[in-house]
Amino acid sequence: MQTIDPERAAIARVSLADIVRRGARRHPDKTAVIQGERRIGFAELDAGSERVGEALRDQGFTGHRIATLCLNSIEHLSAIQAIHKSGNVWVPVNVQLDAAAIEHVLSHAEVGAVFIDAPLLAVPALRALIERLGLLTVVIGGTQPAPEGTLPFDALASRAPAQPLGAPGGDDELALIMYTSGTTGKQKGVMHSHRSVHGALLSCAQSFEATEHDVVGSVLPLFHCAQHTISMGALLTGATIWLASGFDPAAMLAAIERERISWLSCLPMMYDALMKHPQRPATDLSSLRLCMYGLAPIPKNLLAQIRSDMCADVRLGTGQTEMYPPTMVYRASDHPGKDGNCWGMSVAGVETAVMDDDGRLLGPGEIGEIVHRGPNVFLGYIKDPEATAAARRFGWHHTGDIGMFEADGQMLFLDRKKDMIKSGGENVSSIKLEAVLLAHPAVGAAAVVGLPHPHWGEAVAAFVVRRPAAEACGEDELLAFCRERLGRFEVPKSIRFVDALPMTPTGKVQKFQLRSGHLELFAPDAVLR
Template identity: 50%
Template structure:
């Protein structure tokens, strides 16, 4: 057996570090535009220099190997900052800014962050300033005004970069060391932090580049939030290829259409409802320069596919992924399989493999339903400070997705259902038990069942079915106000319906499949389907 000692020199030669992608693209394409953000256009030379300066600041301020939280919306500053975190050898902890303050506070504390990067505008959101003050760690403020930040004691990103060297920091980074912790929306209790190494994200980047054919000539959309794994990994892939990403703060159809045409996107990634909204304008088309349209998060309505093919790009595909298996994992091309329905996930990308497994760890063949499992270099290291959940997720040597599926014709994966009652609405995951807990905290509520029901825009709408306590008086408006006080906006039900009784098992567990059957017509009328 050949044995090689891994010396410090060999580790440097074989280094895998996420911050190196931007640096290498800057060496090859220094004047090519890396990031467009409104009127801001950063070349790779500028992007590399700015992120390295911020990395040097972080090394001086907190050292390396620490967790750095981030509360930001999409922006050039955000991309500079998280690449600086990668280059500094610290661990990036992006947080969904649409969560309620208590959930954000939990994540930052659970992650043991040593600093937080925050948008100045978001710092002014209700409860955020007080929460961060109680956290008691240094703040770096992005998108601050020209005169500096109005936040006492905070450092602006410009101030952090000022006077620092533009060269790549010379610190050692182990490819297997944690690079980021991205928190999932757990179905029970608090969210879990999926820890990814530099190597696991790099594997996904390389697989995406090959699987989607991304080159330095591409111009990609950046409309999905960068605090989610899907958009982050696509942007990381774009920057590894030396291509360009156009970052937008959110999805406003007129603004997105104008941006697509102005910047001549070659690739767009969005939710099915985004495509529907873009194509609602009959005059909109971009097929002269768009080469690829990726949809994600949910099956797409079949009538929408030929519209995308005709007016945007004939290269239409679904991309799947999971925070724990850095995306993408599988792709499906509906136009290549017109006889298969929209619930197909297709085949694996080159950096991972997929199987269907029964509860005893046996792999199943075509037509046999079971749990969808993956393995590959893009798998997470584990859940932060949760060895039991990690062991369960990695049982039998595969990552367990919690999704049910089976192999269909031609080796295509068919998605059947989620093992747990996670609701996917507008690109966000909503834990039904979390919404139920908030409803049950209202003094007039005796019982509640929360499910996702089909919605023409949001894919699924959060729907609550509520039993009042005897003699109690409460209406839909009051319950919605109660929910808004305790939940993120995307978690608030879009339908509240009062019932005399909830279908339940003998042990009192709400039978959600019966709720879906019982109220399918009610939801269809309510949502105009």
């Protein structure tokens, strides 16, 4: 039996902890991140994350799960690096989730510590949740002193210079647990290794030709796998990140001109807002070499407008939490006649096929489930071996997406096996929303689907059958009921009352009839909500 040489293993390791550290050795004084008026170089970002990582170790945290409950910020990026450098596992949390969903993530992942923005800690439900779970709490930002029993991030990052933390975990060890939105109301925890994520970062850099000369516009949240890949892939190559904590079209247009942003990644609805903004004609966009989009199809007319007035090279990147993005890239500029649901071809290192339910690989023009193989595949779902096994049937990773290869080798995405709705870049579980609606005493039956929307890509639409003698219940009452129990992005954009839902003989709702019969519900000339 061949033995493992520990010295070689340490030298050859693949670790997310090394991304900023190695960038700092290559070009210490180069700007790594821009956030508003703030700028931080690679060496400073590396040193600050080392100090925070050392503080975590001083608190006894090595090999633990540590969450971030943060908007985009330099501190958030530093905290991610500190978690990896101290040999811990990162658990990103979607800040738009309701308190119950956040509690599920923190409890299910067995999180022991959390980095949280001060305004979020001020939310009573979140503060009570963190105290109830007994989490070590590091507070980011805020104008007031950190609450008693918590640690201020700035104090940790400005400690006396730390000694190098040495070799933390790497290779196939667990690096992060990122939660999906879930189709049954409870999110699945997706476990990734250092190697699987690092492979995705290299693939991202290669697929979009990133170099140290790029300035990458990062506006999507870092707790999403797509933005994490783009941001860390940029730092891996030595590029600079322009980081925004939210989307403001005027601010983004000004930043493109001021910072000479070369690679922009936005949702289709964001590009639409940029194109329609009155400042766009006067903005110098000549620095843009690439406009990337994802999470929703892009209308042909918008795509043509972006290519004409913003950037000639427009590409779609796809992937999923389980198969860290990107998995496929569609070069829209090379195929201007194709529809927005074309996913293109696999990135280098990833193999893609279309499979039927019996595991048979299908040819061009045949419809089946999109499956992948590659080094960016996840380790499995935490505490869910059955779901892990189901995702690995027949030796491929199963995406749950339906598609087919066209004659030219491009992948055409057709539908989702499950009724997951993507609205404004967020995944919405129809089953979860239906359960909330059915909890209202006036609701006898409910079905939720995603319908085309000119701003959100897809919008959540609910169809409700009232109980007898409940005619007084209206849309506003149900929307208020949903807002109390769901994240903002999960609340329906429309609730329609119907006499009955279309059903199969076996009693299952035929959602395709609801979709096909209401495709114009959110037509461009309708009032946006």
